[in-house]
Amino acid sequence: MGLVTCSQVSMTNKSALLKLALLLVLLLGYGTDVKMEIITAKQDMQVGEEILLLCKLGKEGDITWQKDGEDIDDEEIVVRLDETSSKLVIKKATMQDAGRYTCLCVYDNTQEEKFEIAMYVHEDPSFESRKTYYEFLEGANGMVPCLVTGKPAVDVHWLRDKKEIPSTEGERVRQLTDNTLHIEKVKREDAGTYVCQAQIRGRPIYRQLSVSVVVNAPPKVHVREEVKKVIAGPETNVSLLCLVDGLPKPNITWSMPVTFDPSRHLFNADRSHLTIRSVARADGGVYICKGTNKIDEDSATLTLHVFEAPEVFVSAEQLSVSSGERVSVSCNVSGNPQPELYWLNKDSGHTLDSAPGRVHVVDGVLVIDSIAPSDGGVYSCMAVSTSGNASRDVAIHTQPGRPRYLSVSPGPTSVRFSLKTPPISGGTPITSFVLQWRQSAAEQWKEVTVPASDPLAITALKSYTVYTVHLAALNAVGLGQFSDTISVCTQGIREPDSPALSSDEMKVEGNSFSIPLKQTDDGGSPLLHFKIRYREDTKGADWKEMQLSSDADSVSLKDLSFGSDYLLEVTAVNVNGSSIPATFNFTIAEQPQSSRSMTKGSVIGIVMVIFLVVFLVVDVTCCYRNRCGLLMSIAVKLFGQKVPGLKMLEEGAGTTNGEMKLNGMSTPRGSMQPAGVQTLTKEFTEVTCDKAPLTKHEKTQPDRDLPTANA
Numbered sequence: 001m002g003l004v005t006c007s008q009v010s011m012t013n014k015s016a017l018l019k020l021a022l023l024l025v026l027l028l029g030y031g032t033d034v035k036m037e038i039i040t041a042k043q044d045m046q047v048g049e050e051i052l053l054l055c056k057l058g059k060e061g062d063i064t065w066q067k068d069g070e071d072i073d074d075e076e077i078v079v080r081l082d083e084t085s086s087k088l089v090i091k092k093a094t095m096q097d098a099g100r101y102t103c104l105c106v107y108d109n110t111q112e113e114k115f116e117i118a119m120y121v122h123e124d125p126s127f128e129s130r131k132t133y134y135e136f137l138e139g140a141n142g143m144v145p146c147l148v149t150g151k152p153a154v155d156v157h158w159l160r161d162k163k164e165i166p167s168t169e170g171e172r173v174r175q176l177t178d179n180t181l182h183i184e185k186v187k188r189e190d191a192g193t194y195v196c197q198a199q200i201r202g203r204p205i206y207r208q209l210s211v212s213v214v215v216n217a218p219p220k221v222h223v224r225e226e227v228k229k230v231i232a233g234p235e236t237n238v239s240l241l242c243l244v245d246g247l248p249k250p251n252i253t254w255s256m257p258v259t260f261d262p263s264r265h266l267f268n269a270d271r272s273h274l275t276i277r278s279v280a281r282a283d284g285g286v287y288i289c290k291g292t293n294k295i296d297e298d299s300a301t302l303t304l305h306v307f308e309a310p311e312v313f314v315s316a317e318q319l320s321v322s323s324g325e326r327v328s329v330s331c332n333v334s335g336n337p338q339p340e341l342y343w344l345n346k347d348s349g350h351t352l353d354s355a356p357g358r359v360h361v362v363d364g365v366l367v368i369d370s371i372a373p374s375d376g377g378v379y380s381c382m383a384v385s386t387s388g389n390a391s392r393d394v395a396i397h398t399q400p401g402r403p404r405y406l407s408v409s410p411g412p413t414s415v416r417f418s419l420k421t422p423p424i425s426g427g428t429p430i431t432s433f434v435l436q437w438r439q440s441a442a443e444q445w446k447e448v449t450v451p452a453s454d455p456l457a458i459t460a461l462k463s464y465t466v467y468t469v470h471l472a473a474l475n476a477v478g479l480g481q482f483s484d485t486i487s488v489c490t491q492g493i494r495e496p497d498s499p500a501l502s503s504d505e506m507k508v509e510g511n512s513f514s515i516p517l518k519q520t521d522d523g524g525s526p527l528l529h530f531k532i533r534y535r536e537d538t539k540g541a542d543w544k545e546m547q548l549s550s551d552a553d554s555v556s557l558k559d560l561s562f563g564s565d566y567l568l569e570v571t572a573v574n575v576n577g578s579s580i581p582a583t584f585n586f587t588i589a590e591q592p593q594s595s596r597s598m599t600k601g602s603v604i605g606i607v608m609v610i611f612l613v614v615f616l617v618v619d620v621t622c623c624y625r626n627r628c629g630l631l632m633s634i635a636v637k638l639f640g641q642k643v644p645g646l647k648m649l650e651e652g653a654g655t656t657n658g659e660m661k662l663n664g665m666s667t668p669r670g671s672m673q674p675a676g677v678q679t680l681t682k683e684f685t686e687v688t689c690d691k692a693p694l695t696k697h698e699k700t701q702p703d704r705d706l707p708t709a710n711a
Contacts (some may be wrong), residue, residue: 024580038103044203045097045121047151051090051502054118060084061113068103076212093121095151125150125198125207132210136190137295138247142183142471146196146209153201160194181212189248191215219246219291219298229305233385234277234334240274242289250298251289257285258587281306281336310335310383312392320397320477323426327368329394331381339385346393347377366394373401373480397428399479400473412463412491412524417456423473423480430473436482437461437469449474453502456519465490493524495577501555501584510585511588514556517548517570525574526550537565544558562591 008164011393039223060083065072072078080086090097098121104114128147136142148154160167166176172184189250221244230238244250252271259268266275276283284306315330320360333341342368343361352361358369368375371522376398401424407415435458436445472482500518507514527550535541569581623631
């Protein structure tokens with residue numbers, strides 16, 4: 001190194017010229033009115049880079065460069081630019097070039113001024129291993145090394161999410177003294193990106209290496225329900241859920257006890273959810289769910305129990321058999337598990353068993369030996385199991401039983417039967433009774449069929465005559481056995497029996513009432529008529545009476561009061577007198593709300609509309625015939641005397657020369673009128689049917705002959 005004077009300038013090559021241009025730009029940028037200073041692009045230089053320092057004075061002087069207090073006298077390094085500036089150039093920096101550089105200037109050989117700057121030289125941090133991907137098994141210990149070289153010294157730090165990982169002993173995730181990242185018992189949340197950051201000690205020189213940590217876990221498979229139970233059926237769907245865990249995400253496969261059917265076996269996206277549609281009995285069995293990844297595999301089993309709801313099949317659902325025949329009805333049941341079979345008499349509520357007897361069960365078959373009327377009814381074959389119950393009814397019908405506890409009541413021309421208890425129906429309703437009678441054993445039985453709802457009576461018999469009578473019930477299967485015969489003598493001629501009123505056939509519609517009327521015994525003389533009395537069933541109500549002919553078959557009453565109870569009396573009358581009145585009570589319901597409103601507001605509205613229509617018709621007729629009325633006044637106001645529709649009438653008046661002929665006759669003005677003819681002259685032109693005065697226009701018109709009319 002040597003002393004460089006302020007007047008020395010050395011430029012030996014093109015590189016120097018370029019550097020000089022750069023320095024001149026820097027000088028221009030800083031201007032001329034600055035104090036002494038050292039200018040450089042940066043203070044931290046990498047080994048091999050060029051160091052360029054520019055010393056700028058505030059005025060002319062001698063400049064000397066020093067490093068760490070020693071003068072630099074190498075002319076290739078120090079170059080004087082002009083009287084106020086000098087540069088220091090080190091083309092390839094080495095670690096030894098780091099230090100403190102001083103620019104020293106002497107003014108007028110007396111005044112001295114200096115400026116110092118620290119220059120740093122380093123080798124960039126370098127990572128010996130560039131591995132950036134590490135995989136660890138969940139639960140194991142993970143080690144991620146970070147080997148870094150650099151000069152003068154390198155500090156290493158591990159970061160995650162821009163936060164420094166501590167090196168404290170005992171931390172599960174920490175940095176070891178050899179700069180290795182240690183993860184103890186790796187967890188899934190440890191997966192992610194870690195950064196190894198290397199820094200030149202004390203200087204802002206950083207290098208980073210990003211490392212991805214992946215955590216692997218073997219599959220773990222479990223099912224939410226190890227056993228599942230469903231009832232088979234076309235509307236039944238079942239879902240089997242397989243919960244699979246692991247990293248990487250395992251692939252799921254299923255093993256099924258039946259062949260895979262894509263129309264019924266449906267999977268979700270990751271195949272963890274199996275849905276079986278229209279579950280059938282064959283779908284039952286063991287299902288295995290397996291999860292597999294690159295680490296390992298695992299599986300779990302699920303047992304599906306498919307139960308079938310019990311079903312019942314019978315050989316017949318309805319049988320009609322004659323008394324004394326043998327009945328056999330088979331019943332088969334199915335289901336899973338196999339249900340138990342029972343037969344039940346639904347009418348009595350008793351369960352039938354296989355014990356010997358007339359009615360018993362043999363291997364699921366209902367057997368009735370020599371069926372009796374009491375055996376008729378509804379039987380049920382039932383299937384009972386843990387998967388549910390089912391049943392199927394069998395209706396067995398036979399003829400009705402023999403009527404018992406029978407009594408008769410004679411009349412003058414009739415015999416009436418009374419049954420204290422109805423006969424056994426045979427399993428189907430009794431529709432009617434067959435009543436038979438005869439006078440002697442040598443005669444054939446005469447009979448009549450009477451509906452079960454009607455009085456059981458034989459009519460049109462002879463008075464003071466002995467008859468033998470009996471009856472039998474009839475149902476859909478046939479006629480049952482007849483009752484024991486009873487001898488009865490009819491009575492003498494008297495007043496008729498009371499009429500029969502059938503409440504089952506009563507009808508109430510609105511405020512009208514009707515009921516069938518039947519007469520069983522006329523008392524030996526023809527009926528004259530029926531006497532009807534009825535009133536509201538309230539204290540003080542008046543009776544209303546009416547009379548029906550002897551052949552009337554019903555009583556009909558109309559215009560009754562809504563919301564009222566009524567009392568009805570019907571009396572049969574013949575020449576011998578009147579029967580005891582047959583009484584009947586009935587009720588007329590409240591009037592519907594809509595009907596009430598119709599009888600008030602709606603009726604008033606209808607009346608007003610009718611009135612308006614009539615008024616318009618009359619007014620229009622008055623207007624066009626007599627030129628009067630409200631419409632005529634309005635028309636005159638709007639159109640004057642030229643009212644549309646009256647033109648022809650006015651023109652006709654103009655052609656009669658002041659006269660109008662009626663009945664084919666006319667007379668000149670001032671002549672004698674024929675009989676029956678009247679001439680109307682102009683003095684009547686201002687008279688109208690509503691006596692309204694003519695308008696001013698009408699009064700100024702020339703005189704016209706007015707039409708004549710009959711008096």
